[in-house]
Amino acid sequence: MWQETLVAALASVGYTSDAARQAVARSVRGGWLETSRVGRRARVSLSLRAADLLATGAARIYSFGEPWQWDGRWLVLVLRVPEARREVRHQLRTRLAWAGLGSMGGGVWLTAHVEREPELRAAVLEAPAAEATSFVASLGALGRVEDVVAAAWDLDAVREQYEAFISDFAAIRPSSGEAFFRMQTLLVHAWRKFPFLDPDLPSELLPAGWPRQRALELFVGRHARWADPARAWFDELDTGRVAQAA
Known part of the structure; x- marks a missing residue:
């Protein structure tokens, strides 16, 4: 796409033109976007690293909740x-949360998704100074599964986020191509x-x-309904058929 198309698209979701240009520049410096010159204009595209990361994230996002x-x-x-390696600890916590793990405290994490062990192994091996031992097991004679869930995850907070999502998008009815793209x-x-928030129990x-199923149905329905007009507006923006802000 043209660089000015990306800047205009970012402006449509609330960025100022200056902030959008700065965001694009940071993404180029960070290796997430690549640029090429065509005359006096610049085209931008995802780097291979960014494309791989987005593909992995999209697979999780669009399959989540079933x-x-x-x-x-x-x-x-x-x-x-x-x-002393707090930055490593933070990075690992982020990756473990993305994989649906909850913390029991004392360095003990767990998930009901045993098939994600290779993902966790990769996360630990890529983290310098981190060590881990993994087990696959059923709950024994002591304790209740309800207490395990309550200790590892704050499901009340997750419920609130789902209810807010439903409230935010249930009544939205875009009325223009730009509004479809923005929404x-x-x-x-x-x-x-x-x-990140929901352990997908x-x-x-x-x-x-x-409320996850209600939220999922809303997401799938709105996404399907808004996708074509949103894409059409973006394509028109990239071909110059939509006026772009200076």
Whole structure:
């Protein structure tokens, strides 16, 4: 796409022109975008690293929330990171949350998704100074599964986020191509946080009236309805058929 197209698209979702240009420049310096000159104009494209990261993220975001069958096993990770390596600890916490793990405290993390062990292994191996031991096990004679869930995740806070998402997007009816693009972008931006917030627990571990399915149906429906007009407006923007702000 043309660089001015990206700047105008960012402006449509609330960036000032200066802030949009600065964001593009930072993305180029950070290796996320690549530029090429065509006469006096510049085209921008995703770098290979950015494209791979977005593809991985999109796969998780667009598949998230579907019901699944649980066999009763947990993947448990005992993590050890030196206290002095706080940046490593933060990076690992982010990746573990993305994989749906919750913290029991004392470096113990767990998820009901035992199939994600290779993902966790890669995260630990890529983190300098981190050590971990993983187990796949069922709950024993001591403790209740409800207490495990309550200790590892704040589901009340997640519920509030789902209810806010539903409230924010249920009544939206875009009336122009730019509005479709803006709302489609904001819709995906709002939905993409849920793989971090929601551990994607099986239905038998969730509280009654869990709102994820309602939120998922809203996301899927709005996304499908808004995608074509949003894309059409963006394509017109890139070909110069939509006036761009200076």
